[in-house]
Amino acid sequence: MDLPHKESFFNIGPERYLNYLFALIALAFVAYHVYRRYCIWRLGKAEARFDHLPQRVGLLLRYALAQLKMPRDPWAAVVHYGIFWGYLLLFVATVLDGTTYWLKFFTGYEVLVGPTYLLYKALIGNLGGTLALIGLLAAFYWRLVVRPNRLRYQTEDWVILGLLLFNVVNGFELQAVRLALTDLRSHPEWAYWAYGSYPLALLLSGLPESALRPLHWASWWVHVLASQFTIAFIAYSKLEHILFGPLNIFFRSLEPRGTLKPIPDIETAETYGANRVPDFTWKQLLDADACIKCGRCTANCPANLTGKPLSPKKIILDLRAEMDRTGPLYLQGRRPDGPSLVGDITTDDELWDCLTCGACMEACPMEIEHVPTIVDERRYLVLNEGRVPRDVVTLFNNLERSGNPWGYPPTTRADWASDLGIKTVAEDPGAEYLWWVGCAGSYDERNIRVSRALARVLQAAGVRFAILGPEETCNGDPARRAGHEYLYQILAQQNVETLNRYGVRKILTACPHCFNTLKNEYRHFGGFYDVVHHSQLIVRLVESGRIRLGRPVGRRLTYHDPCYLGRHNGVYDPPRAALSRLPGTQLAEMGLHRHRAFCCGGGGARVFMTETRG
Ligand code: SF4
Ligand code: SF4
Known part of the structure; x- marks a missing residue:
């Protein structure tokens, strides 16, 4: 065939199928993690959030896909749009690549061929990689040079950014080696379309095939292992927000932001408000899992900005820590002891400092609902414990x-x-x-x-x-x-x-x-x-x-x-x-x-x- 195309699994032997095995293992880690968290959410009280589905899909499109809150902070916008859209396009490119291979395998029909292939290469694969690279470099600059106070600077964050950057750079390098071995030798005019790797491919094209082939094989395997490791890492890091964030946005309250829900059957309730994991609703527990620890809520909190101890981010992360500590025990049917969430971990002062102004909720990109959680914890203080300022x-x-x-x-x-x-x-x-x-x-x-x-x-x-x-x-x-x-x-x-x-x-x-x-x-x-x-x-x-x-x-x-x-x-x-x-x-x-x-x-x-x- 002399039309532009790419040979799937070029230079990779039958061991190529191990790729799918590793993908399954990585996805199994993620699925198990989601299942465990789902079990913990189910410990929470019922809350109706399955209504108005078209409106909820609209929320998803606006706040998860278009990320409409991001432009409020220009640096965050460059970083998040770059990484999010870049990786989304790379994901689409991978799916198209795999689909093309299996379609050809079973039917002999090749989809990505001719101008379609060149456009796919330029506007999906290479555009995705370029956007992700811009976002990631901006993220490093933002964190290393601009250093906004609201961000945390923990090893986990650097590991995530490092992994994402490695995958993109490795992807471009892999493509460059393949171009040097294929397109640049037979059809150089096809190679321009892979603009993300083209300069490196030109540099590599001077190497002999005997050097390029093993380099390509090794790069392919590094790419497979690193990307599957990144997928599995979703289960062990704040990358989980890729899954829980959109879910949380989808289930956001559709009521006006200032609306609180009554305690049902208040006359006969045995406990009031929320302190233990089962006292919260499943949505409040999902909120805690969706937090990306970005600190926007605290950076916009008037109580925090005026020197009070309240940090809405900490309120949410305290609940998350409580879920991690006691959730598995509840699931085993045991009654956890240890410190009380309200009072020992989240202090009374923090709770009483809240103005219920909603600035935290307005700023939160994950649409986390801090105010109902804070008020529920106040309800616990007032109605259960009787700990009330004079x-x-x-x-x-x-x-x-x-x-x-x-x-x-x-x-x-x-x-x-x-x-x-x-x-x-x-x-x-x-x-x-x-x-x-x-x-x-x-x-x-x-x-x-x-x-x-x-x-x-x-x-x-x-x-x-x-x-x-x-x-x-x-x-x-x-x-x-x-x-x-x-x-x-x-x-x-x-x-x-x-x-x-x-x-x-x-x-x-x-x-x-x-x-x-x-x-x-x-x-x-x-x-x-x-x-x-x-x-x-x-x-x-x-x-x-x-x-x-x-x-x-x-x-x-x-x-x-x-x-x-x-x-x-x-x-x-x-x-x-x-x-x-x-x-x-x-x-x-x-x-x-x-x-x-x-x-x-x-x-x-x-x-x-x-x-x-x-
Ligand atoms: S509602 Fe409370 S926690 Fe949220 S920004 Fe206002 S004062 Fe801070
Ligand atoms: S609650 Fe929202 S704004 Fe606050 S740190 Fe978590 S994700 Fe960021």
Whole structure:
């Protein structure tokens, strides 16, 4: 045949079939490892994550295949895109190579021949190798010269990078020797297409065939053994993320990021929260296995950045270590003893430092869900162990007794509006919007100014709204995020009952935490409402001409994205749109804005705790 093609297993005798034996052994290691981890995940509690399959496939395409989070860090993007796409193409090239061989073996038909072969060589094999080489060289430069703090520098990482680099270089060298023996001697014009090896092939072409043949044979075997070893190494290193990462992304929660799940049957539960491996859900255990220890979560954690001991990466890796230590014992039916995960390994301080801001989850390329795990561990502290900081005890007492975090009398909740002529929903049951004012909007001096301003805006626009007045109590968010799920459920049920009794459908709120809870979490208690943030309503009112803005403000403004409005619920544009419609304003963005916004420090009930660390 004189069309461009490659002789499969060129220069390799019948021992070529050992290649498949080694591949099977390597895959057996990987399969056994996956099976062992699967058994450990099954120790966890049930959690429904098999719904909305098309949406989950979309997640896989966006975050596993296209790796859409990578461009946020240019170095990481070069490294990961290079290695990932490079190795993916090399994998495709290997599969095509093998398929071509067996197809020809059984049918005599050769697929990779002529221009198809040249394109395969240039756009799959050599492009894959080149991309992987660029990614790997960038990885070495990044780690040796740039040395970002968030990365760890352990032997395992260097071994992985070294193995991957060796495979690529060895692959190019193997191809170069073959070119020197074949294409360069008979059809030099075919050899250009293997551009990754072409220069080396030219250098080698001066060697005699008697030297090149054994060199090719040895290189082929080194390539086979090194690549099968790399596959087997998936089972013993963080390379396992190649398997667990996409799986974790596929099973990611489809709820808005800030949504927490209730403890089911809380009245009859024997234990609360999570401390031992079987206390976590299978998805939380899978999370721990998917972690690549990249440190992005901790590098973006406002608690960690302000000097507190909390590191979300450590929270996840602590759980992983607990799975490694106790998982096999549970599988043998034994009850492990030793240190407690919560308290001994992950400290109380670390757990109480969390703001539930979601910056870790936003940054994590594996879509690991840190916040539900941290809250579950807080639930264990609060409901099982009763280890609660004094400020949080005060918070719980105030919520229980007065329905607000500061212990103000519930009867004074609507005092801020006493001179504004605002009706309660009992007085105006036909109001279009129920305005959920929230505790801060009702009792906090600065927030009362916001409430009064919003009331004037709504009245000027002729919006028919009403408030609950003294019938409103805290939505329960601080109790829930501080781990007191029981108290949260009491408050939530009470509020849902009140809202449903009045037939409320549309709720307006200015508080991001109320917004998140009413919109996403009251559904679990039978409360289904159309919840809008006041910025969303204001934009609509301006656009429809119900509010006319005349007086120029003449100021340069910026906007801070609250975590529970932006990162947790994706409401980024309406507040900006509302501000930019003010005449004479100039809107400036802070360095950290939208999904990267820096938490104010108040979430996760932290606003009610005294700062003692960091
Ligand atoms: S939710 Fe925020 S404070 Fe808590 S671990 Fe994640 S980044 Fe840190
Ligand atoms: S949890 Fe996510 S962001 Fe944090 S180290 Fe692991 S993979 Fe990286």
